Structure formats: structure tokens, C-alpha cells
Amino acid sequence: xxxxxxxxxxxxxxxxxxxxxxxxxxxxxxxxxxxxxxxxxxxxxxxxxxxxxxxxxxxxxxxxxxxxxxxxxxxxxxxxxxxxxxxxxxxxxxxxx
Numbered sequence: 453x454x455x456x457x458x459x460x461x462x463x464x465x466x467x468x469x470x471x472x473x474x475x476x477x478x479x480x481x482x483x484x485x486x487x488x489x490x491x492x493x494x495x496x497x498x499x500x501x502x503x504x505x506x507x508x509x510x511x512x513x514x515x516x517x518x519x520x521x522x523x524x525x526x527x528x529x530x531x532x533x534x535x536x537x538x539x540x541x542x543x544x545x546x547x548x549x
Contacts, residue, residue: 500541507538 478485514531
């Protein structure tokens, strides 16, 4: 009965609510991450490459790619989140088999 109630409640929620619920579940039960990832549809290769390109451009821009005289420590701080996002895209989305 509980399973049916969960299915009905999920069906009535707006799609935007599902992400928060899913993230909370994975946070509470990290072992579900691999199973959920297996069920997600694979992106098209061109879309994956496009996302990687966009993220790489953010990293280059944030690091002042054309300005070689910037302090490397400062560069890393400025682009750390972009590099982490790029890494997540590569490891979780594009290369998931």
C-alpha cells in the first residue's frame, strides 16, 4: 500500500520536485547512486561534447587562459568549481557505460 501511495504522490508532483527528492535519497543512501545512474538515459555524443566544450571555455575564461602572468594558486581558486563540474560531466555522464 505504501508503494502505491508513493507512486501516486510522485505522479502528482511537478517534475522540478523530483530532483530534490532524488538528491536527498542518494545523500541518505549513497549505495543507490550506481543503480540510479544505470537507469538514466545516456546523452547523445554531440550533446556530451557540447557540454564539455562549454565547461572547458568557462575554465579557460576563469583562469585567464590568455594571460600567462597570473598566479597559478589564484587561478585554481577561480576555476575550481568549473573544473569539478567538468570532471563530473566526463566521469558521470559522458563516459558512463
